[in-house]
Each structure stands twice: as C-alpha cells, then as structure tokens.
Amino acid sequence: MKKNKRSRSAKSVRSPNIREPALLQGIQQLNKGLALDAQRTFWLFLQENPRHAQAYHLLGAAQHQSGQHRQAIESISHAVQLDPDDPSFHNTLGEILRTTDQLKQAISAYKAAIKLSPKYGLAYNNLGLALASNNDFDAAIIAFEEALTTGYKPGEVWNNLGVTHGAKGDQENALTCFKQAVKTAPKFSLALFNLSKLYLENGAYAKAQKFSDQMLRATPDEPLALLHAATVAARQDKIDKALMLLQKVLTKEPANIQALDLLQYLQRTNGYIKDSIVSLKRLIELEPNSPIRQNDLGVSLLTVGQITQAEACFKEACRLDPNMGLAFENWARARKFSADDTEWIQNLQDICHRLDRNLTKNASFFFAGGKALDDIGAFDDAFYYYQQANTIVRKTFQYEPDSQDHWAKDVISTYTEELMGNIQVDTVSSSPDLIFVCGLPRSGTSLIEQILASHHDVFGAGELTHVFELTKQVPSRQGESYPLSAAYLEAPIVESLRDNYLRKIKRLNSSVVIDKAPMNFLHLGLIVAMFPRAKIILSERELRDVGLSIFFQHFQDRNYYAYDLYDIGRFARQYRWLTDHWLRLFPNIHRFSYEFIIDNQRTATQQLLDACQLRWDENCMHFHRTERQVNTASAWQVRQPITRTSIKRWENYTPHLQPFLDGLSGLVSPR
Numbered sequence: 001m002k003k004n005k006r007s008r009s010a011k012s013v014r015s016p017n018i019r020e021p022a023l024l025q026g027i028q029q030l031n032k033g034l035a036l037d038a039q040r041t042f043w044l045f046l047q048e049n050p051r052h053a054q055a056y057h058l059l060g061a062a063q064h065q066s067g068q069h070r071q072a073i074e075s076i077s078h079a080v081q082l083d084p085d086d087p088s089f090h091n092t093l094g095e096i097l098r099t100t101d102q103l104k105q106a107i108s109a110y111k112a113a114i115k116l117s118p119k120y121g122l123a124y125n126n127l128g129l130a131l132a133s134n135n136d137f138d139a140a141i142i143a144f145e146e147a148l149t150t151g152y153k154p155g156e157v158w159n160n161l162g163v164t165h166g167a168k169g170d171q172e173n174a175l176t177c178f179k180q181a182v183k184t185a186p187k188f189s190l191a192l193f194n195l196s197k198l199y200l201e202n203g204a205y206a207k208a209q210k211f212s213d214q215m216l217r218a219t220p221d222e223p224l225a226l227l228h229a230a231t232v233a234a235r236q237d238k239i240d241k242a243l244m245l246l247q248k249v250l251t252k253e254p255a256n257i258q259a260l261d262l263l264q265y266l267q268r269t270n271g272y273i274k275d276s277i278v279s280l281k282r283l284i285e286l287e288p289n290s291p292i293r294q295n296d297l298g299v300s301l302l303t304v305g306q307i308t309q310a311e312a313c314f315k316e317a318c319r320l321d322p323n324m325g326l327a328f329e330n331w332a333r334a335r336k337f338s339a340d341d342t343e344w345i346q347n348l349q350d351i352c353h354r355l356d357r358n359l360t361k362n363a364s365f366f367f368a369g370g371k372a373l374d375d376i377g378a379f380d381d382a383f384y385y386y387q388q389a390n391t392i393v394r395k396t397f398q399y400e401p402d403s404q405d406h407w408a409k410d411v412i413s414t415y416t417e418e419l420m421g422n423i424q425v426d427t428v429s430s431s432p433d434l435i436f437v438c439g440l441p442r443s444g445t446s447l448i449e450q451i452l453a454s455h456h457d458v459f460g461a462g463e464l465t466h467v468f469e470l471t472k473q474v475p476s477r478q479g480e481s482y483p484l485s486a487a488y489l490e491a492p493i494v495e496s497l498r499d500n501y502l503r504k505i506k507r508l509n510s511s512v513v514i515d516k517a518p519m520n521f522l523h524l525g526l527i528v529a530m531f532p533r534a535k536i537i538l539s540e541r542e543l544r545d546v547g548l549s550i551f552f553q554h555f556q557d558r559n560y561y562a563y564d565l566y567d568i569g570r571f572a573r574q575y576r577w578l579t580d581h582w583l584r585l586f587p588n589i590h591r592f593s594y595e596f597i598i599d600n601q602r603t604a605t606q607q608l609l610d611a612c613q614l615r616w617d618e619n620c621m622h623f624h625r626t627e628r629q630v631n632t633a634s635a636w637q638v639r640q641p642i643t644r645t646s647i648k649r650w651e652n653y654t655p656h657l658q659p660f661l662d663g664l665s666g667l668v669s670p671r
Helices: 021-031 035-048 053-065 069-082 086-100 103-116 121-131 137-148 154-166 171-184 189-201 205-218 222-236 239-252 259-267 273-287 291-303 308-321 324-335 339-356 362-375 379-394 403-413 417-423 445-453 468-473 484-489 491-508 518-530 541-553 563-583 594-599 601-612 619-625 651-657 656-664
Strands: 433-438 456-462 512-513 533-542 592-593
Touching: 021 053, 035 053, 053 069, 086 103, 086 121, 103 121, 121 137, 121 154, 154 171, 154 379, 171 189, 171 291, 171 491, 189 205, 189 222, 205 222, 222 239, 222 259, 222 651, 239 259, 259 273, 259 291, 273 291, 291 308, 291 324, 291 379, 291 491, 308 324, 308 468, 324 362, 324 518, 339 362, 379 651, 403 484, 403 518, 403 563, 417 491, 417 518, 445 456, 445 512, 445 533, 445 594, 445 601, 445 619, 468 491, 468 518, 491 512, 491 518, 518 533, 518 563, 533 601, 541 563, 541 651, 541 656, 563 656, 592 594, 592 601, 594 601, 601 619
Parallel strands: 433 512, 433 533, 456 512, 533 592
Antiparallel strands: none
C-alpha cells in the first residue's frame, strides 16, 4: 500500500499516575525533544528501581525518539514482562513495531492492548493504521469504526477511514469520511488536505479551493498547506499565485523537494525557463545522483540554446542510469553525429540488441539509434531502428484512422460560411496582435516561429494548448460533442471562449504573440470566430519529408497517428482536406513553403513580416542567435543556420515509403 496522509501519533508523552520526580523530569526532557537526556534520567532511575515497568516503558519511548528502535523494542518488551496487564505498554510496543514496518507483530501488540481494555480507542485507531499498511483494508475499516464507538479523536479516525476507503478505490465512501472528519474537526489540517486533494483529483476545482483555503486559515505557516494551495492554484492556471505560494514554502523549507519540483515544472512550462534552470540546479544539489534531474536540466538548457551544457547533462544522466533510454534519446537529439562517433553508436547498438522490445520505455534507445545512424548516412540501418522504435510505441494503444477521417469530415460539414457569419466576434481593443502558426508537425512551424520571434516586437509563446482546451468548453447539444456541437455556437459563447484565451496569455505582456501549436490547423474555424483579425500562417512542406520526419520523432504528447507510416499518410490526407476547406472559407490565410524559406531566406522573411504587418528587423535573418525558449522537438535545429539538409530527405528512404504513399492516396477533399 502506498503511503497516505494519515493522522500521526502524538509526539508528546503523557504522565498519568506518575509521581516520581525523576520520571516526571525525564518526561519533560522527552517532550522538549531531549531524548538522550531523558534516556540518562530513566537509566539512573532504573539503577535504583530495576523492576519499575513504567520506567522501562518511558526509556523505550526515549530510545525510539532518538532512532534506537531495536533497543526501544527490547525496553518496552521488558516493561510488558514486568507488567503484562498494562494496555498502554502493548500499544506503545505496537507503535514502535508499526513505524519500523514490523506489521504482523504490531497488529498482535495492539490486539493484546484491546483485549486488556476493550474500549481503548487509541489502540483501535493504531490497529487500523497497521492493518491498512498491511493492505488488509476491510479489517482496518472495522478497527477504525470500533475506535469511533469509543469517542477517541473522531476527526483523526474519520480521516483515517477516508484514506483507507480511498486505498480500496472507494472514492464515494472516502469523500463521505473526509467530510465527516472536517465537520468534526474543522481545523484538522490533514483531513482538510485529504478532502481538498480528493476534490482536486476529480476536477472539482472550486471545492478543492474551498478546503485548501480552510486549511491555510487553520495552519497558515504549515508548508504542507502552502504546497497544496500552490498545487490547487496551478491546476486552475493561476500560475502567479502558485509561484508565490511555492516561494513561501521554500522560504520555510529551502530543501523541500516537492515544492522545488513543482516550481521548476511551472517555470519551465510557463516561459520562466532561466528560473527553471536555477530550480533544477538546486534540485540536483539535493539529489546529486538523480538521472531524472540531470535529464530535465538538459532539456531546459536545450530549450534556451545552451547545447553544450545540455549535452553534458544528458551524458551525466546516462552515466548515472545506463538504462535510461530517454536520456540517450535526448543526448542524440542534442548533437550531430559523424563518422568519428562509431564507438558511441556501436555501444548504443549493443544496448538495443539486448533490450526487451515489449517495454515501452526502450523505444527511446531505438529512436536514439535511428537519429545517430541517419546523421552518418546509414539510411537503411537508421530506418530499421526507427521502425523498431515505432513498433514498440504502436503496440501500446489502439488507433483507427477511419475515426479521424470522420472527425475531419464533421469539421468540414460544421464550419460553414453561414455559421462563420453568425459567430465571429469583435476583437478586444486591449488584446495583443495574435499570430497563429500551424501546419502538420515537422513541417517548419518552429522555423517560422523562430524567425518571427527574433523580431523585437514579437513574443513566441511556443506550442500553446489553449485552443484545444477551449474546444472542450464548447457546450454539447443533443448528445453531440465537438466538432458537431460547434454548429450550435452563438456569439456570446464565442466571446466567453475568446476571453478565456486572452486571460491565459495576459501574463506574456507582449503586443504581438505567436501561438505555434501545429495542430491548431484542426481548429481554424474556432480561431477565426474568436479572433477574426488574427494572422494565420500555414506552414507547408513536401509531404514525404513531413511523413518521414514525423515517423522519426518520439512525441512527448501521444500523437496516435505518428507511429505507423500508413497512419501518417492518412493523417496527411486529412490535413489536406481540412486546409483546402479553410482556404476556401478564409482566403486571408498565409501559406509559406518550408523549401521556399530555405532557398530564399531574405525574400521569405520579408514576406512573413509583411503578412504579419511587421516592419523589417535584421534580427529575423539571424534567428539562430536568438535567445528564447523553444519547447519543441526542433529546439536543436532552430539554433542552426539555414541549410538544405532537410530538403528531399525522403529520397534517402524511397524503398520504405510505400505505406505512407498508400495512406496518402485519395487526396481529393470531401464535399
């Protein structure tokens, strides 16, 4: 059973019926955290009173507090021998056994305590904790329910019941118990945490926020409360609030791993990449042997163009964990291989030969091998490695290209000239100028964004998911989901969606913003409805080059079509259907050929700037020098000057392209 947030046993030691001054002094020392001093006090007392059971009991508690668990068990076991009828001795023995994972012995000790005192609520509660830790959830629930009948700390017991029901997968009863815990003990932070967390996991953000706020009021300086509040804020896209709360956590606990991890993630995914590098370096100081941290730091460094430093991080990650395929893959993508790298490539091939090809994580090794072999011109061998990589990933899910065909046709039938005339809304005067760069993945969208984002007036926001998220907010009608539900859109709904998008990009604080999510080509109807004055750039490239480049790419997001050449061909066909439709509806869409940009850089750059109504900026000609975050598979490529190496790359793989061409056949758009 995984660890859950349960009630902790009281740390202080009580002194019922103890009158001996020496023992009272030891208890005071123990409650102040002076466990070693308390041990000396109890030992001195035992020299003169060698058969004093309570003194052995207290000595065991002091030894346990100072980490001497074996000695603690011996001392309390001796107390039990001297006075076997004291239930508190059995309970304390159970606590030490439970906290040292000796669960069966702990359960026996608690049961002995309960046999001596059938209304011993603390022992029932502790028995429940031990049974739950031993994955005996039904018996644990019975023990907690018995504890409730005794009146022992009902807030804690209800909380523990909730955690146990949750561990069983019974969220309904877990929710009921957490609510009862909070009703019984409104300031009990663990119950508030668990209730808020359960709401958060189920997407009930408002209720999660309510109980997170209540937890903060109850324990405003508690790092757990601050960290959870930051998590709730982050899930609601309240990024600035989340960052502020995380800084408060780290002021109190500078080495809080969870807070640092969430901080670096939010920084990395919200444009604060340099700050994320600082946070990741701090995490590496705390976890110097973590290959995951080294890999993540390498990815962040790569996104800001620090390629040499990124490569060093990937190399270190591979050293720390030679089985971490993702680090090998990232290392391969951060460099260009040559004939001098035969030892590196041979080592990788040896690893691949030994791999279990049923493990999804091992696909990364084959993607790395394909990249290296492609770089050195061993094209047939490279294709074999890419084929193996894609086969491994493709086994993990079901994908039917026919369903994507139907989806594309539904978009075309829904977004008509009549609908667009009814739902387009006015641009908000204070909003930034928006540029949407889209197209098939690997078609040159990153290059176009990098050129435009090198302009001093433009901010490249990368691959935002905002438009896709908005499609899920389009109200369903008559059981129809998006895109068919878009047929019922009205201007007020579109205005609300538009305002949601603008709220998400407000923090970018730029007069011109690029949203470079390639898959936005699926949603251009909604985009034009929300932002009729937005500039739309459609990036196009020789489809055979696009198809191969997709096949050679291990996507972070699961693009289900991307791991089979036939499926990629079908998806490219759907892309053509949709773009033909959009171009008929929206003649102001600007189309740019990747090949034209490569062969005519200055002319193409001028045309791009003209399309976006931007004046000339020489920086756009030197885009590879621009320091900015690039969170895409093209992070390495856009740091290089323009070359023609990616043009007609498909010619190296002609023998392998037939499945792609089969999928691509039938390009005529449906009407």
